[in-house]
Amino acid sequence: MEFAFTDEQQMIAETARAFFAENATSARTRAAMEHDGIDVVLWRDFCVELGFSGIAIPESAGGAGLGLVELAILAEAAGAHVAALPMLGSLMLAAQAIAAGGSAAQRTAWLSGLLSGETIAAFVEDAMLEVRDGKLTGGSGFVAHGAQAELFVVTDGSGAWLVRRDAESVFVTPQMTMDQTRPLAEVRFDGASTEALAAPAEGLAAANRAALVGLAAEALGGAQASLERTADYARERVQFGRPIGSFQAYKHRLADMMVEIEQARSAVYWAACAVDEGSEEAPLALHAAKSFAADTAFRCAADMIQLHGGIGFTWEHDAHLFFKRARSIQTLLGKGDWHREKIATMILGEAA
């Protein structure tokens, strides 16, 4: 029992933090926002130069064979800079689903492209999906980076299928999205050809675990960055003849952010460890981590705006990037209330 990073994990964290600090700059992220929401160079460097894309993929499937703790470390570092990357769709969802649930052929066909960053994938959930003769009809209006994807992993909650973007009867419409660093798209299938994932339950479970941990870690990184940037501002900005960080009410609000963040940090790494160690706490931990960390990120980013005063409300300042990202994390993969209700059901049973 040692709830602290190993030396190797510490090294990964430092490398990732330095990489995003240097490269995922506001200017580059904003350029990606104006384009299609992906900083292509950043993505290639992340996948290839650093070789981080396969961190939580088994070595047998071409990955590094590490776990969700390491994935969380990367996602936290990316979230701290609102990096415009397709990590959620490509790595946390699609690559995990294929690595855990794909046949050998499917793994061979897709994983190397996903891990090299050349192929971008997106995840489409539609509980009402119709499957007839191996053709899919249905879709979703809210597919993260759906307009940039060449591959869709599609699920109705129990089955899972792979659909190529260039297949017939696949219709993709980009949507102007509040969080421009991870734009949504409408993806519709009207009898699209498909290939079933070999072991859908395993694939979906792996994707779900990785995505919940990954989003929670991204939220944690955003929250921590919101706090740090606001604390920096508070030490420098002078008003009424004093640094505003010397005002007690201001200090207390930053302290409250830190209290939340420390809990979010425990939640994220608890969930990651619980999954990696196969603990029976894992399902509860995943619900806890996603709901808690997302709310923490939202609160901290909102406080960043508030505590910066007028400047925090401008487009020019980065506060809104964190704010919008936090909001999108709240609604992706189940809102907080939904996750908490799942926990309540574990404790209390279904409501009568």
Next chain:
Amino acid sequence: MEFAFTDEQQMIAETARAFFAENATSARTRAAMEHDGIDVVLWRDFCVELGFSGIAIPESAGGAGLGLVELAILAEAAGAHVAALPMLGSLMLAAQAIAAGGSAAQRTAWLSGLLSGETIAAFVEDAMLEVRDGKLTGGSGFVAHGAQAELFVVTDGSGAWLVRRDAESVFVTPQMTMDQTRPLAEVRFDGASTEALAAPAEGLAAANRAALVGLAAEALGGAQASLERTADYARERVQFGRPIGSFQAYKHRLADMMVEIEQARSAVYWAACAVDEGSEEAPLALHAAKSFAADTAFRCAADMIQLHGGIGFTWEHDAHLFFKRARSIQTLLGKGDWHREKIATMILGEAA
């Protein structure tokens, strides 16, 4: 349209405030707590010397013929001192029910005793009450001042009956109660003789309106007193070499109390006015006032404890009297969630 006290209302308010400030002292309230939760002398003076007991009872029934605004003024003043009086059971519920729903004979039989303070009444709600051959079976474990009452107004939500304490098959057990200024009792009827209220719908409606306004006003008074006492303390108490009221975080917390209280004040007098003027907003206003003011009182009393530090946690300090009273107001006549759900139903319809 003039949402301010008239000169007469202002006079009533000043009289009531002075009366309670002079007489409803901590020492007298604590003496009542050790006994049965009623300051008998205070009650007699309130009813007879000041003649305030009949303020919202029609002149034809021996009252002053004023309305719920005036009743709220009195309840607010009483609440500001956590006065140990049976106002809720005797005046807001029983006297209102009998004045509005009683036959001439029932009014004659009971009102003068209730208004003189000689007869104390309590209100018993039991949705499962059984009525057979004019005999009641049922009761409640949570009857305010039930152990001191000579008369019970009993309801199952639609019918209403009068039961004398000294009737056969009436069993009353005092309960040690968290709020000792308004102790609860268990009241059980096992085929008790009774007399039906002549017009139960009118009687219950009047009692419900008066009690919701009255409790909300009491809560408002308690909240305001919690704020004022804490602000006084903050100006005087020195810590770290400064009056603690000069600490910004402390100030902001008091400011937040005031923000809540000002809203509670609007709620209470809006509801009272809406009832008095027969406005169609009255039902919504009653739910709003009760739920909002009760929560305000709880929050302010809790903050009073917190902001007094250790001393606020002692039995000797009065903070706990306000805290416990506020808690009891929250649960009396429907919790906040219940009232808000009623409002939601007005706006959204029943949930599917």
Next chain:
Amino acid sequence: MKLGFSQADEHFRQECADWLNGQMAGEFRDIKGITKLTGSPERRKEWEKQLAAHRWSCIGWPEQWGGRNATLAEQVIFAEEYARAGVPGRVNHIGIELAGPTILTFGTEEQKQRFLPGIAAGETIFCQGFSEPNAGSDLAGVRTKGRLEDGEWVVNGQKIWTSLAHISDWIFVVTRTEEGSQGPRGLTFLMMPIDQPGIEIRGIRQINGDAEFNETFFTDARCPADSYIGGVGEGWKIAMGLLAFERGVSTLGQQMGFRNELDEIVAAAKANGAANDPLIRQRIARAEIGLRLMRYGALRMLSNTDHSRMDGAALTYKIQWATWRRDLGELGMDVLGQAGEVTAHRDYEWDTLPNLFLFSRADTIYGGTNQIQRNLIAERGLGLPREPRWTA
């Protein structure tokens, strides 16, 4: 204490409603329902003139200056019906609600004659130059300088958050006219024409993609020597007086806008089933309660005849509505779900509820942050000691 309106008031309500609805169904139907302050500015300037032509532009003002001497109840009613009819907000809000009353209260007879008719007629649009880049909520930290030179004020400096400056004709500016003065002393309240070489306006893009606010730069900007209100060096007093007008009857019109927003949330919740969620139901009920309490708080504030004293209802009003509306923005998004995170517009432009979510983050900042409001409440409302002076 009385909440009901008289029969005469109800007739007046009908008159307001009839006229406003007629306008919104007729000549001005193209501007009905615009919620953004920046929408269709030219048409809305015409609307200001239309209001004036029918003597609806400033009904609370004296008849002499184009008003109707309307009673409080009438002003309340007009504000309510105005918003109920879906009429967009007044682009000359600052002129009618702030500059006009300030001139009426503190101006000279000559200034009244110079400014009031134009404001009342909808021909003079005003904006407000209070905040500065390095002063934020701290009005006493004003650095923009004014000096008298050859019978004119010459102003240099920078204002920020000057809402609608880009469509305004005049700006009132708090300037530091006493060299070396500090804090609230040495300030003067000047009225300046905007269309001059010394004033440059740059829009500030906000997080919702819109640009209601501006930076306004003064480089040897000029106005005549008699352009100050009150007295030279009395700018603080005038500015404080003006801020008190912000809590006037217009708050009720503002609330009707809030009502429209809440109604839209209710409609969305009914449409998409969120209305069945018990948690959403509680929050909608809380929002409804909060809105009603704002209304009755405003009526208490306005019924208070002792205007010399800032009472509780008035002191707490700003933080109350700002916080309520920020929460409403979050509620709206939670009702919409992911649908609220995409827009059908090509550009980064948002419909009512997502825009509310984004824009309302400014409500708790401009016009004095929630933090500043709490200071005011604690110090003025509760008499708590002021912050100690800073000795680094």
Next chain:
Amino acid sequence: MKLGFSQADEHFRQECADWLNGQMAGEFRDIKGITKLTGSPERRKEWEKQLAAHRWSCIGWPEQWGGRNATLAEQVIFAEEYARAGVPGRVNHIGIELAGPTILTFGTEEQKQRFLPGIAAGETIFCQGFSEPNAGSDLAGVRTKGRLEDGEWVVNGQKIWTSLAHISDWIFVVTRTEEGSQGPRGLTFLMMPIDQPGIEIRGIRQINGDAEFNETFFTDARCPADSYIGGVGEGWKIAMGLLAFERGVSTLGQQMGFRNELDEIVAAAKANGAANDPLIRQRIARAEIGLRLMRYGALRMLSNTDHSRMDGAALTYKIQWATWRRDLGELGMDVLGQAGEVTAHRDYEWDTLPNLFLFSRADTIYGGTNQIQRNLIAERGLGLPREPRWTA
């Protein structure tokens, strides 16, 4: 990063559980499930001795002083099993968790020999004299005076909130020993026997009717000249070091008590139907999440090998648990409804959940109020500037 326990740890867990459950089913079954700190003090002193007799009283201490040199994992396990078995809290908590480690860290060899065996054996019960009536959360404001006279310290003054002083044998007292000194300077940390004419203890009745806390009056109270820990004038340093021990392994035992409280709420909700209320379900889920996050926060804190630095998890722990437990008290009452407002006891005495509701109001006050905690977090954790000095 690893959360699981080794197989050896799991064997140790079994050993702990077996012994503790055996005790609670056997000789000490009468004290099982007592939650109030004031319940059955005499029997609980016997329990301290029983723990010592089986070398369970201070397992984290070195073997030399009666401990087991237990690893972190073992200490975690023992704390968890202790609470899980329904064993009441340690009446010598202060001795074992605070006084002992302080003496181990800062005491002389002679002091270790004088005090540690008695503490380890459950024969010396300690209490803590930090707070004073006019200092509240402000330890630097200590006024209780100590002076050396004829080879003894003579102490005069008053301490407050001395939990369990009435059943303790020794008290450690922060005294001002340098005449005229201010703030953290000039303080000395003294160990004093309680049973002497110069010390008087008066219980303070609390809002729950109970009296765990005391006022302690010192009137020429005495102890030998060598009773100070650290050095004369170094009391502040020792007190700060001691407070750091408060965030030790005992927090995990405390959390198991919280677990029992939450479980009781869950059981009540299932029994009375509150478990079907979606709002209650959300709150129970939040409470469960909060409790888990406290556990993993504590494990992070304890796994942090760099003990010299107060890291985030440690700084935020107090406000986190205190706030969580206060909310839990409210949740418990909301689950119980009006049934929580009456007690079956004749006197003003409350069962677990109503008592939690009342007592937990103190959690956010003692040991540094939430306000003080936020100051600490902001200044030490975030490096924000200190409050300015007060210049009335």
